[in-house]
Amino acid sequence: MAIIEEPLALTSGEQHAERPLGVLTRPQANGSWKDWVSTVDHKKIGIMYGVAAMFFFLVGGLEALLIRTQLAFPESGFLSADVYNQIFTMHGVTMIFLFVMPFAAAFANYLIPLQIGARDVAFPRLNALSFWVWLSGAIFLNTSWIVGGGGADCGWFCYSPNSGITFSPTNGVDFYAIGLLITGIASLVSAVNLAVTCLNMRAPGMSLFRMPVLTWMLLVTQFLLAFALPVITVALLLLLFDRQFDSQFFDPEAGADPLLWQHLFWIFGHPEVYIIILPSFGIISEVIPAFSRKPIFGYSFMVFSGIAIGFMGWGVWAHHMFVSGIGPISVFAFSMATMFIAVPTGVKILNWLATMWGGKLNFSTAMLFAVGTVTMFTIGGLSGVTHSLAPADTQQTDTYYIVAHFHYVIFGGGVLGLFAGVYFWWPKVFGHLLDERRGKIHFWAMLIGFNLTFGPMHVLGLQGMSRRINTYSSGFGFEFWNLVATIGSYILGASVLYFLWNVYKSKKDAPNLPAPGPDPWDARSLEWSIPSPTPEHNFDEIPVIESQDDWWFRKYNIEDDGSVVRISSAEDAAQKGDAVGVHLPSPSFWPLVLAIGLPLIGYGLIFNLWLCVVGGLLTGGAIYAWVLEPVDDPDAGAHGHDDHRDGGDPDGELATVGAAGDDMEGED
């Protein structure tokens, strides 16, 4: 389908409006909001992922505070049981699918091309598509509060038959299924795109084993996404068909097996936890060396343990099902596998410690968050090992001990690491630093709030307090720790607001402070070899890579006696960002239009099939318009140039787009 003429070479100044399908004029970069909605620049897309994810962090956080307010005191009537079910379900779904995943995607989008020395991702328009589709799915999911009769109320794992019409009669679960299908399409497209980028777009000399650990971990994450999402896609479709078309997948009375859902969900679900944690592992693997002033210890161990986690993550899913009656042999096998998966994880922890060992440590905010990540994740990992023992887990499952565990890993290991990345790369993205003093206050408030919230849940869980129940009776000894947890959660909430304040203030103060320069942390990877903020074309010239940490070796030399000598300042070694005439892909509206079609199909499935027709036409039309629109607009502004001998790529992108795009339509 990639059949378009090669774009005409126009001499500059000539005007020529492109109207695929005669509807929208090809957008031109001119500094307005249209630049954002039509952008295909991986950096703008990364920023939009970050901002939108932050918004949903606040939504999910608000839901968390409602949960904790309800649980502050025994027999509280603040939330009814029904509303409570909806809130904790939407809290989990929002935090995982609408905050942590897209926030990691923000880093992946922004940093992968920079770390491998590329001008953009392999498929820039598909990248824009991923963002808009994800956003449309996220908004769709949350509109169930307004038009769906409430949020989904089946827990984020939505076990059947609880998720069927009988027990969940509002449309909440339909919104859950369709919303996650839509965000799943987004992640799948982006996984393929970013994996191809890592594999194919590396600068000369950037062999796979010279890629920074972050890029490696993100690459593994993309493979996990690519293989995990199809499985939950099937699960969600079966659920949707059961609810909408009366199929019999999960109705035990008709002979169906509700465990089918659990298997499909957790075959996706366990890799999903690594999808959440690996980007954070990658981030701190960049931050810790920079602030220890040492290279990462055991680079290849770091990479291989990440790959090992990626493989082993597929063989442990049934540890979520120890009490579901899967039989002693399965329980034994999955219990063993789960214990083994702790090994590569332990390797990573040791490597981070060894990197810090003997280093000149500088506890900047980013470093504090990174060290916080390692310690908190270790606690969560240890409680995880206690669940891997099936007899112990039989006591722990469905109690607050589990809630404590996964918050230590997801929040302690994942979210803290992402914040380390925020502080670390902020100057690269926005051209000014986040204030360090406020950053440290943010860190300590968050760390204390986090531990006060989730630490006591270990105790509550072991005392027998069940999760997913809207209240507890007094007299079981649950009162004190619940109140502590609730106070902790408010501190945590305040720390997030304080972070936003820091963002605001730092931007406001930035003009009066010295610019951070290309390389404020004296770091090691390529993104620090270009100006801050990153110029639109990334690299003036694509660097030729000669070693791991190539950028660092352009600043330092290791003498024969082993001593390190500075040979160049970062300013001198860095590129100037002043290249002109660099060829960049042109913006497009079609990703956005396509993305608007999908939720319409979703509403149509739930409310009125005619809407599906509208959505389908919009999506299908957008796909064809997209295919007919050349990737390179001949009249593109500033960065256009006239040499299109490499036109093979522009039309080439479309072949896959056509295929993947059509296909998504079919699967909806």
Place this chain on the structure above:
Amino acid sequence: MATATAPATDIHHDSHDPHATNTGISNNKLAMWLFLSTECLLFGALISTYLIYKTRGNSEVLPTDLFDIPFTSVSSFVLLMSSLTMVLALSAFGRNDLDRGKAWLLVTAMLGAVFMGGQAYEFTAFYEEGLGYTTNPAASAFYTLTGFHGAHVSIGIIMLMSLWVAANQGKLTGKNSETVEIVGLYWHFVDLVWIFIFTVIYLIPPE
């Protein structure tokens, strides 16, 4: 550091020349391979679902009672042949023999359409014998699996026809025969999945 940058003349070609990718495989083709590997998981999950459910149903009829092996063998054969014609189409485009290329594309799409006709017939026949989509878990799983495969074939037909139209408009020539190759990859994959489904679902009898 003077050594550390690419020759200036290369700036414009760096990452955008499909022949200069690190793997030597063009971005499009690599993306298609990755996409198809994710599809393996999709069909894997659907096939497993059917296998778990194939004897589940309180009501009498099960899909396995209704299979018409000779009929499905013929339609499977038709689909198999379409892979052959797809190869012929690609090789014609590779030789820049556009007339033959177009003809084989059309034949491939037609064979796909015949297969879809067979599926429509099969579904109707099963339905008339009392196996509806909602009859029992086995039926739901059977129709979902084969319906999904049918949807993939249909999308393949749409892509083939789009190529055919483009070739007629002169937009698809031997120069971009890789597009044909990529659509071909998809088509062969869909074909392969069917061979698997046919063997595992139709040919292996229930216990």
